[in-house]
Amino acid sequence: MRQRSDDPMGDTLSMLERDGALYLRLTGRWTLEVARTADRQLREVAERAVPRVVVDASGLAALDSAGAWAIRRTVARLDARGVAVDLTGLPERFHAIFAKVRLPDPSTEVAPPDRNPILALLENCGRAVEHGARVGRALLGFLGFALVNLAGALVNPRRLRVTAIIAQIEATGVNAIPIVGLLCFLVGIVLAYMGALQLERFGATILTVNLVGVSVLREIGILLTAIIVAGRSGSAFAAQIGTMKVNQEVDALETMGLSTMDVLVLPRLIAMMIALPALTVFGDAMGLLGGAVVALFLLDLSVGQFITQLVGAVDIWDFGTGLIKAPVFAVVIALVGCYDGLKVSGSAESVGRYTTQAVVESIFLVIVLNAGFAVAFAELGI
Amino acid sequence: MDTPTDDAAITVRGVVTRFGRQTIHDGLDLTVPRGEILGVVGGSGTGKTVLLRTIIGLQRPAAGSVTLLGQPVSWDGSSTRALAGRFGMLFQDGALFSALTVGQNIQVAMRERGDLPQVLMDELARLKVELVGLPPDACGKYPSQLSGGMRKRAGLARALSLDPEVVFLDEPTAGLDPIGASAFDELILDLRDALGLTVVMVTHDLDSLARICDRIAVLVDKKILTGTMAELARHPHPWIQEYFHGPRARAAFATVRVGGG
Ligand SMILES: Nc1ncnc2c1ncn2[C@@H]1O[C@H](COP(=O)(O)OP(=O)(O)OP(=O)(O)O)[C@@H](O)[C@H]1O
Ligand SMILES: [Mg+2]
Numbered sequence: 001m002r003q004r005s006d007d008p009m010g011d012t013l014s015m016l017e018r019d020g021a022l023y024l025r026l027t028g029r030w031t032l033e034v035a036r037t038a039d040r041q042l043r044e045v046a047e048r049a050v051p052r053v054v055v056d057a058s059g060l061a062a063l064d065s066a067g068a069w070a071i072r073r074t075v076a077r078l079d080a081r082g083v084a085v086d087l088t089g090l091p092e093r094f095h096a097i098f099a100k101v102r103l104p105d106p107s108t109e110v111a112p113p114d115r116n117p118i119l120a121l122l123e124n125c126g127r128a129v130e131h132g133a134r135v136g137r138a139l140l141g142f143l144g145f146a147l148v149n150l151a152g153a154l155v156n157p158r159r160l161r162v163t164a165i166i167a168q169i170e171a172t173g174v175n176a177i178p179i180v181g182l183l184c185f186l187v188g189i190v191l192a193y194m195g196a197l198q199l200e201r202f203g204a205t206i207l208t209v210n211l212v213g214v215s216v217l218r219e220i221g222i223l224l225t226a227i228i229v230a231g232r233s234g235s236a237f238a239a240q241i242g243t244m245k246v247n248q249e250v251d252a253l254e255t256m257g258l259s260t261m262d263v264l265v266l267p268r269l270i271a272m273m274i275a276l277p278a279l280t281v282f283g284d285a286m287g288l289l290g291g292a293v294v295a296l297f298l299l300d301l302s303v304g305q306f307i308t309q310l311v312g313a314v315d316i317w318d319f320g321t322g323l324i325k326a327p328v329f330a331v332v333i334a335l336v337g338c339y340d341g342l343k344v345s346g347s348a349e350s351v352g353r354y355t356t357q358a359v360v361e362s363i364f365l366v367i368v369l370n371a372g373f374a375v376a377f378a379e380l381g382i
Numbered sequence: 383m384d385t386p387t388d389d390a391a392i393t394v395r396g397v398v399t400r401f402g403r404q405t406i407h408d409g410l411d412l413t414v415p416r417g418e419i420l421g422v423v424g425g426s427g428t429g430k431t432v433l434l435r436t437i438i439g440l441q442r443p444a445a446g447s448v449t450l451l452g453q454p455v456s457w458d459g460s461s462t463r464a465l466a467g468r469f470g471m472l473f474q475d476g477a478l479f480s481a482l483t484v485g486q487n488i489q490v491a492m493r494e495r496g497d498l499p500q501v502l503m504d505e506l507a508r509l510k511v512e513l514v515g516l517p518p519d520a521c522g523k524y525p526s527q528l529s530g531g532m533r534k535r536a537g538l539a540r541a542l543s544l545d546p547e548v549v550f551l552d553e554p555t556a557g558l559d560p561i562g563a564s565a566f567d568e569l570i571l572d573l574r575d576a577l578g579l580t581v582v583m584v585t586h587d588l589d590s591l592a593r594i595c596d597r598i599a600v601l602v603d604k605k606i607l608t609g610t611m612a613e614l615a616r617h618p619h620p621w622i623q624e625y626f627h628g629p630r631a632r633a634a635f636a637t638v639r640v641g642g643g
Contacts, residue, residue: 097576109522110485346526347480
């Protein structure tokens with residue numbers, strides 16, 4: 001139906017200038033193809049200095065909205081410039097489409113306007129800083145709100161949704177056991193191996209056990225576990241809640257008188273506060289196991305020697321300082337995930353954006369808080 | 383009726399569609415001549431959307447063949463690419479690209495052609511927005527900034543962006559106000575008359591069916607029955623009887639001649 005002829009203009013638009021008037025004859029199929037090929041020519045005609053233009057449309061075989069638009073635009077421009085235009089012979093069946101093609105306001109934007117790239121960079125920097133400050137404040141507000149609700153729910157346990165909490169513990173805790181275990185084990189091995197290589201030069205390979213014990217229990221176990229969980233579950237929280245926002249499920253909940261906080265946020269928060277410390281203990285154990293494997297097979301220590309050395313090297317506070325951080329990180333990860341999920345609005349695209357944001361923000365906060373803890377513990381001398 | 387004729391825009395032969403053990407279509411036949419406005423009706427979940435997806439090459443059936451505008455549909459994307467720009471689809475919930483403005487959504491297919499000047503594309507985008515009855519400032523808005531009915535119109539504007547020969551509309555007037563819905567019907571009629579457009583329209587809107595559809599296809603018992611409104615009104619199938627003679631139908635057809643109905 002829509003062949004491209006080699007010279008579409010030749011048989012669709014012919015022009016003749018006579019007695020001071022310009023005669024245009026439109027023939028054949030005036031579709032998008034012609035609107036494109038005759039575009040330049042028609043724009044020239046529209047600006048041409050002639051007192052009178054006669055358009056003969058009686059030979060039109062087909063007219064689509066693009067073709068009709070091209071004719072309409074030309075006629076309107078000529079008219080606006082004070083040229084007398086006669087449009088004659090438009091076949092009856094094209095009247096409707098021709099009338100439909102009204103002149104839209106040419107000033108409305110189709111795409112967002114382009115901006116000066118340097119100004120845009122500056123502007124984006126400024127916005128990012130201001131945005132960061134606002135997110136920080138809003139997160140603090142959300143933290144307070146969540147903790148008040150958590151306290152309320154603990155006082156009035158009917159508000160706790162046990163099934164949801166258990167499901168979330170399974171998703172964030174139990175299902176994360178393999179990956180947390182494997183990664184902590186591998187990092188324990190690497191740590192012990194690198195430590196042994198260095199300490200060997202001082203003839204102090206036995207201290208590898210101290211190195212692994214202290215760093216795994218105080219830092220590596222909890223930090224690695226928190227980062228894995230932020231990546232797995234913080235993103236899942238944001239994506240789940242965000243999808244519910246887009247589908248207006250969150251609105252539906254509110255409409256039925258249910259509180260988003262109780263239904264969506266608290267189960268995730270509580271589950272995370274249970275799962276993350278438990279995973280941390282497991283991660284610590286696997287990290288030490290990694291160290292032990294290196295000690296037994298590379299350093300030729302016996303199991304007894306390893307245990308004696310380990311017990312002498314670490315005390316309960318090394319374990320405790322690691323574990324104290326776990327509930328704090330749990331709150332951060334769960335709340336950032338839920339907060340970003342609830343921020344989603346409108347399109348599916350924003351689900352992706354806020355999910356990414358949740359992971360970045362929670363890992364950032366976990367590492368910053370961890371540094372704060374390190375300084376605080378050093379000052380306290382524990 | 384059995385041999386695909388040249389003037390048929392769409393020919394569907396013996397299509398069987400299954401999801402797992404659930405059979406949706408069982409040997410379904412349909413022929414749509416060029417220039418016809420066909421209304422597709424059927425209860426919820428009878429497979430109207432699936433039928434449209436099958437015809438435009440998105441959903442591979444378990445058996446059967448489809449010819450669209452003379453091109454056998456292959457369900458691997460190649461026939462769809464060969465037909466690019468010659469058919470348009472308005473999805474049931476819009477399916478607008480959320481990262482693009484309405485104007486840019488309309489221009490996606492135009493840009494794909496690669497040979498249209500930007501000025502012309504901008505003009506055409508504004509024109510389509512005007513054509514489907516959206517306010518001009520909708521052109522620069524993102525889909526999430528529009529109401530449900532406006533998104534529907536924007537979806538139609540996108541489906542019409544290259545002035546296709548066939549358009550598939552999945553419940554185009556659901557969610558429109560009655561005035562908007564009848565303006566929409568008028569628009570479809572005008573486009574058909576001016577362009578010889580073929581329209582396949584899933585609708586539950588009895589007014590649209592009565593006003594603009596040349597024939598109606600009813601999806602019952604996993605097959606399709608087609609006929610004019612008058613013919614179907616005499617059909618003995620209980621669902622069809624209920625459909626054309628229920629209280630809503632009587633009100634809608636009170637003003638239209640239903641022939642022997
Ligand atoms: N991807 C899919 N996987 C499994 N089943 C599907 C899938 N898509 C559709 N179905 C099933 O096919 C049937 C027909 O679905 P379809 O969307 O075509 O219904 P419909 O006739 O358009 O209904 P409505 O009027 O509600 O839009 C339904 O029973 C649906 O559950
Ligand atoms: Mg449907």
